[in-house]
Amino acid sequence: MTRAPIPLRGLQADDFRHPLDRQATQSLKQLPGLDLLVRSLLGSAGEQFFALNNLASSVRVGETQLPHLQELLVQACSALDLEVPQLYVQQNPVPNAYTFAMRGKQPFIVIHTALIDLLEPEEIQAVIAHELGHLKCEHGVYLTLANLMVLAAGLLPQWGALLSQSLQSQMLEWARCAEFSCDRAALLALQDPRPVMSVLMKLSGGSPKLAPLLNLDAFIEQARDYHSLGADDLGQALKAMQTQALTHPLPVLRAREIDRWAASSAYGDLLRRRQSGYNGETTSVQGGWRNW
Numbered sequence: 001m002t003r004a005p006i007p008l009r010g011l012q013a014d015d016f017r018h019p020l021d022r023q024a025t026q027s028l029k030q031l032p033g034l035d036l037l038v039r040s041l042l043g044s045a046g047e048q049f050f051a052l053n054n055l056a057s058s059v060r061v062g063e064t065q066l067p068h069l070q071e072l073l074v075q076a077c078s079a080l081d082l083e084v085p086q087l088y089v090q091q092n093p094v095p096n097a098y099t100f101a102m103r104g105k106q107p108f109i110v111i112h113t114a115l116i117d118l119l120e121p122e123e124i125q126a127v128i129a130h131e132l133g134h135l136k137c138e139h140g141v142y143l144t145l146a147n148l149m150v151l152a153a154g155l156l157p158q159w160g161a162l163l164s165q166s167l168q169s170q171m172l173e174w175a176r177c178a179e180f181s182c183d184r185a186a187l188l189a190l191q192d193p194r195p196v197m198s199v200l201m202k203l204s205g206g207s208p209k210l211a212p213l214l215n216l217d218a219f220i221e222q223a224r225d226y227h228s229l230g231a232d233d234l235g236q237a238l239k240a241m242q243t244q245a246l247t248h249p250l251p252v253l254r255a256r257e258i259d260r261w262a263a264s265s266a267y268g269d270l271l272r273r274r275q276s277g278y279n280g281e282t283t284s285v286q287g288g289w290r291n292w
Contacts, residue, residue: 005069008274018180133185193262223256
């Protein structure tokens, strides 16, 4: 079992929110009616469908069902000063995890079996903490719309037709920026950057057979090389072209961001400040879901 992290009492989302996430969120807030658009597209029936489908096709984790995963969840929630959501394991050959939350109801996290098979316990906890980061940062409303564009458009093309190309582009940019905040949440929960970066490495080129052979230090060096090679204007433009249609930043870029933030004084100061104080508050959640 992993070492229990020290709780960060009174931790607030703005303590660790990535500047790009903050900037992109402010841009979305300038668009009127986004919340209404999400609810009209999805509606209560759609929310209920996702919840019931998950309940019917997954295994709910608890004290008597996969308790080692429940312990990882509880530890991460304690570290992030967050109420404990439900956790489900779902049979799926694609390594992935996502979060879903309906307003007024308990949120839940789903982890695919392929991802669990790929990861060590600390890395599984990093995935869980990343998903908790979406709840901590209250990404819910915008997450719903972003996921509708990516997933529901294939099933219901008329939904995609309702969304302008500029809105889709802006939503995808926001989704990528939000991932950086959630990677920081994973780091804060584990208080060790290596498991967080190891998850990203295994998602880039891992398999149950290859995972034990991978070299994390070499992958970190690869991430630093990617950053340095794109330092000029042309490099930045090429990086933008690589990611503009993606919901997530490239794993090497995410690893580089965690590598840099873990070495920063801001991270160290935040740990010291929140490990020594507690104000008794917890964070509420809003609707939405997001995959790893």
